[in-house]
Amino acid sequence: MTFMGFVFSAIALAAALGVVFNRNPLYSAFSLIVQLLAMAGLYSVLGAHFLAVTQVVVYAGAIMVLVLFVLMLLNLKSESGRKLGIVKPLVALGVGFSVVATVFPAVVAQFKDISLMTLQENLWKSEGGVKAIGQEIYGRYIVQFELSSLVLLIGIVGAIMLSKRKRIVIGPREGGLGGKQ
Amino acid sequence: MSSIVTYIGLSLVLFAIGAVGVCIRRNAIVVFMCIEMMLNAVNLAFVAFSKLQGNLDGQVAVFFVMVIAAAESAIGLAVIISVFRSLVSVETSDAAQLKW
């Protein structure tokens, strides 16, 4: 694992912690952006240059912008006081630890001695990665590709529908969904 | 040491952190972001394995994951906004009407 890989991993980890433990959602959004960029870096270290670029464009660019937009729209202050108490962190640690504990040993046992096959570098380089992925996507995975476009369409329509509906105030006054239509 | 273990280890930790974030944070948007982070962890694993296997299937999977993540974020944020509109708060604990 190259030096750059370690750097990017460290940044990603730090940013991840930042996302979770930051009081102000805005700051956690920014640290998420940093984390996404670090991941892009890692992809390129692994040789998936096209993915790195798409990561930056789609993830960091589009999705995080949307998130920031929503954050700004709702101008949320930082969480009002930490009502976490001791239960939640303990449970969280338990969850995190259990996820790692169950999967990691299995993976280690399985793959510890298999070295990363150095793909014929030329395959990636010559086709610059993009050509190879393009052939894959439009070749074997064409059906999935079309389906994903359908998913996107539905996503858009859904978002519009959700936001168009009149305001239904559930809050304590109304008590129940029968608000003014 | 260019074995895949470190990458998988990293993606696992990221995934765990995302999971912890989802559990702890009460703000819906932060939860949403943590989910995104978990997705990224998985993408990393995909790419690592694609490199290990030497074919591009992993990378195509990541590509599709990104597409899905995009659609999901659109819908997720729309939901969060409509929840905010009716509950005037984004705390997950406030949207607890659907209980026994």
Added chain:
Amino acid sequence: MITGFPPLSFLILIPVIGAVVCYGPWFARERDAQARLCRAWSLAVSAMTLVLLLAIAKAGVSDPRVVLSVSETRPWLPSLGINLNLLLDGLSFVFCLLTCVVTLAVIAWSSRPAEAGPSWYGLLLVGQSTVLGAFLATDLFVFYCFFELMLLPVLVAMALWGGPRRLQAALKFLLYTIVGSVPMLLSILYVTWVSSEALGHSSGGTKFTFDLFSLSTVNALSPTQQIAAGLGFLVAFAVKTPIVPLHGWLPETYREAPHGTAAFTAALLGKVGVYGIIRFMFPLFPDFMLLAGPYLAAAGAIGVVYGAMVAMVQRDVRSLLAYSSISHLGFCILGIGVASDLAITGAVFQAVSHGLVTVALFLVFGKVIEREGTRDLDSFGGLAQQIPVSAFFLMVFSIAAVALPLTSSFVGEFLIIIGSWKGAPGWTALALVGVVLGAVYTLTAYLKTMFGPERERSGAASIPDMRGGEVVVAAALAAAIVFLGVFPQSTLDTIAPAVEQQLAKMPEGGLANPRAQMRPRASSAADAADTQSSEGLVQNIALAGKQEGTAR
């Protein structure tokens, strides 16, 4: 043989067609005239079924010595090996005859509740066809279907026109039977699955079949497997017959159901349990039956005494009848537990005679209850003068219920006792104590309703004593009971060979000498069973051949 026309399946179809016609629009005129017309129609239909049954039996066996056995196979789901094979041998003929007679009696008796329209007769006819199906089917799957369908008409009739607590009773009845029959379904599937390998050896792969005879011939189950599957079957039949611990549904059902339905249920549904054990469990699970024999005998004997004792403290006439039928059927279970030829022939005979006696008792007591408007025993009294004809017939049927000689129940009980004495002397003696208690509660019921000072009641005169139709039915039933009591030989000749064949796999004399080797003619009987299942109607052989091809 009436070639080209499938007799047995027609036997099941006629009542259904009759029922459908009952609901037909052209009966749409005024309700009461409608009901009367429908009654005449359903009378004709069930009479026709009876005639067809007798014709089939007569045609099936030209001279009495040849064993009666008419079978018929019609592929239903060939790929799964399920085909509608029906068999009319001595055992099922007797029970089918009982079904037809009981249905005829219930229809002819004016037991239609006032608020029930023509659908009352429709339900009875559907009930008859499902019970006939259950008695004829030898394919496990088809039997299971009919076993479940039997429940519906009774349930609907009870839920619609029953007594005050009819819904709880209907629900309990449904739940008890369903919970009981699910283990049977599992056992059926288990048996078929285990036997499919054994059956399939010859032709490689697995050949699925639900046919009783091929399953029992291949006899693939090891004793432990037999116990598991056998228990499943036993639970289902125990709930149906009611063997004592599982009789929870019975008192309420008989109390809340309208008279006709209660009579129908009491007379027939219990018999399917007894029939099921003899028809299916002996050939399929011989080792299990040998093992379970003593427990069954014990359950039977305890059932007799328990039923009689609880009946003695009943205030309500109908629950008294309910517990009395538990007590009478306890005898059949005792006979089945001992599993010697004589005991089982006795058990079948007792089941048939109990069918006749119970239907009569229910109907006559039904009339008394309608007349008095209440079911409480203590509020009756002194009816003998007012309704002398009912009093006379009730006396005849009470005598039959107490199993005095020259009545059919005496023959049944006598055969069971002498048949099962060697196998389980202790339990038989206990059952005899039950007989004494039986005399107590039957006579108490009669005394409380008929004897005692005559009390003039204002409204009582409204319902007159038994009229023409009812007298004919009661006389016919009484004649049948006395005929079976005095000349039981013809019936016993039809039952015995069929029972012999069912017990082919059991050791001689059942419990009496369990260590005796299997019967010498076990193999021959099994061959007979095998040939008989495929011999069927001439045209079916071609069908079977074709079906063979598709099954693999």
Added chain:
Amino acid sequence: MAGEDLRLSLVVLAPLIGSILSYLLGRRVPKLAGIVASGAVLVSFVATVLLWREVSPTTAFTSSLSSWLTVSFQGAPFSLPIDLYFDSLSAVMCLIVTGVGFLIHVYSAGYMAHDKGIARFFAYLNLFIAAMLILVLGKSLPVIFIGWEGVGLCSYLLIGFWYTNTEYAKAGRKAFVMNRIGDVGFIVAMALLFTYCGTLDVVELSKESVLARVPAGLAFLVGISLFVAATGKSAQIPLFTWLPDAMAGPTPVSALIHAATMVTAGIYLMGRMHGVVELDPAVPAVILWVALATAAVAATTALAQNDIKKVLAYSTVSQLGFMFLAVGVGQYSVALCHVVTHAFFKACLFLSAGSVIHECHHEQDMRRMGGLAKKMPITAACYGVSTLAIAGICPFAGYYSKHAIFGAISTTTNPFLHPYIGLVGGLATAIAVCTAFYMARSFIMTFLGSYRGEGHPHEAPVVMTAPVAILGVLAVVGGFLFVHPITDFVTGPLPPTSVGHESGGLFGIFIGSLPGIFGIALAAYLFILAPREKDVLRAIFSPLERLFERKYYADELLDIAVVRPVDKLSGVAYRAIDQRIVEGSGGAVGSVVQAVGELTCRMTTGQVTTYVLLMFFAAAALFSVFSQVR
């Protein structure tokens, strides 16, 4: 043989047809019922007499009515035909049943003349005669059982004849249930004999070879169960309390069923199955002691009874005790003789009591009778003669059979009984004295002294007094005419007996009838000469008298020992087992399912985090499972 065959079946069929005919005709013309019924019994009597002349101790006829049942038991076909068997023993019984039966039918034509249910009465009476004949003529045990139960049913119907009175109906039910308890013994015996001897035929079962097949252990059980059947029917302890209550039925019924015929069925069964009874010597010993106890209890109870029919009922039970005494010592033909003589004088006593009751407008209490000798001379004479007969005074019938019984007791060879002969003889003599005393007491209270009742009785109509007179003559003549011939006549089916032949001359006769004379003298002294003495004695023995009057509290004892526990047990069975366990189990299952449902729905807390946590745990669990599975 065909002739006999037909006549034999005629003996049974005549009353059967008679019962149906008398019911159908009687409903229209009440008078006809009596005539048709009596005619039917007469036909049967004549047929019996014709057959009786042709039968000898060794020959017998059989006629099969129908092959009732043929079943296969352990492979071998086994047939149970309905056959009638007429040998010397059944000849005697048939003669008694039809003869006495005929007289009682004629009598009841008069007695029941004004009762509106007369048709039904004669139908039941004829049905009873038919059932009794089947019982007596049955060739195999099941056929005897048919008669056995038929007789039980008819006694139920006849005891509860006036069913409008619930007490009478309850008495009928009590009689039937007690008979039924006895029948359980009968069925057990049949089952045992069938299983081990493989046959139920009476002739077979008297053969030594067949009886040897019964395993030693079960010999006692078979014998005792047969005796239980006999106690049920012939009212021995403990199943005797139904007989006094059976007096609720019309008097002719008591005369026919509860004096002459049905109650003797037990002795007939013992005689017919003497081979089985004697398989185990302990059984006759049990029979003897039970019989002695019954005789003693019944005799003493009769002392304190004031209802004339109850006195006669207890005297029947006591006389039955005597008959079973003879059976116990193995002298079956002697017991049969006593059956015959008893039938005569007891039927006569009952019928004359019936006439008295009839005339005093259904007054049964002796204290409100008295001085009827003047008004009803013939009835009084017959009652008196029968009293002398039952007391066992020399020329009368009772003397010969009772004397034979005493003789039989002294010659027993049964190892269990030999040492106690003296005691048994003494007790028997004491009972004989009691019998004489209470019979004399009843005669004096009814017929002597002054009339204490309101009605104005006068001699019963001829149709009633004629049969009583005939029976009275038989009570006188029956002794020396029939006792010896019968003991010789029945040597075939029953074991021979040497008793009853020696004649001790005048002195022997005097000693023989001494207990009777002493009893009557005592009664006469107390009731006629010194009534004051009676009161003194009564004061001394008052606790004893109350004990006798309350029938040794037999009813209450039985009630406590059997009826109440069974009632409580069935109450418990119903409430505890049925209601709580069976119904409860349904409810329990329901509530368990509901509880589980309640638990699981607690999980939906509405908090997103809970759901996420659940998801992760589930994912982790699944992953760990699948990683092993590979």
